Amino acid sequence: MAEPHLPERQSPLEPEHHPGSHGNFEHGVDVILSETRAGSILQLAAWPGEEKRLIEIIRKVTGLALPDGAGGGVNSGARAVFGFAPGKFTVVDEAEGLAQAFAGSITPAIGTLTDLSHGRTAIRIAGPKAEWVMAKFFAIDFALPAFPLGAGRSTNHHDIFAQIQRSGADQFDIYVFRSFARSFWKALCHASEEVGYEVQ
């Protein structure tokens, strides 16, 4: 299949993206903020009863095996997948073209694929105070036993929807609407000031 001719993507964070150390960092930076700039962000949904077939297709195409259970997920670095609702999964690849890799395998009888690569922005927060800063935004439990490695969560911040994957013991990837990404990024920077943050 021919590669799609998509326009080069501009970061919505650009005017507010200032690499370097900021805030109260005299004693070190406790969180690092960055945009992962994933090439592919897909939403896959199975019809009721077709969940296992969809999970198998995801495994074949991405090589990632979803663990059992609500909100389960796995993150290999280059690729990530997590459940965000019953029978629904977010699948991410650092490279573009993942939607084409799924083409033909998710038949109308199994479910649907929605390519959100241009509709979501992935923001990463990492560091010893990542849980602390995240807890200012989202009313969910970020402790490792309650929010295990690779797991996904659907929640919101001031009525703006967000999906969160724990991509490391002290690292989270936040998927927000592209149109709200700059606003969220600015809020995240403000919330990180007290602990000292570095933008990469």
Place this chain on the structure above:
Amino acid sequence: MLITCPYCGPRDVIEFTYQGDGNRERPQPASQDLDAWNAYVYDRLNPAGDHNEIWQHSGGCRAHLRVVRNTITHEILSTAFARGGHKSTENRAEGRS
């Protein structure tokens, strides 16, 4: 008030949207039974106690849920996916058939 979503776990009520009384039974769309339509639109049990309700986890997984809530204490007695409705459940509030 916390509502435990069967998918997402316990979440603040701010993430949920109330979708109405779970005791209502919608007549078939072609029904000409005006009493049945009147009951569907207007009749409410309005109990002081356990109440069957439909909520949506609109700020989370977006699933529709059937919830039994105590209208006096706001205690959530049970939550489950709404598929099938309150009629099909064993968790239905007592005495409100």
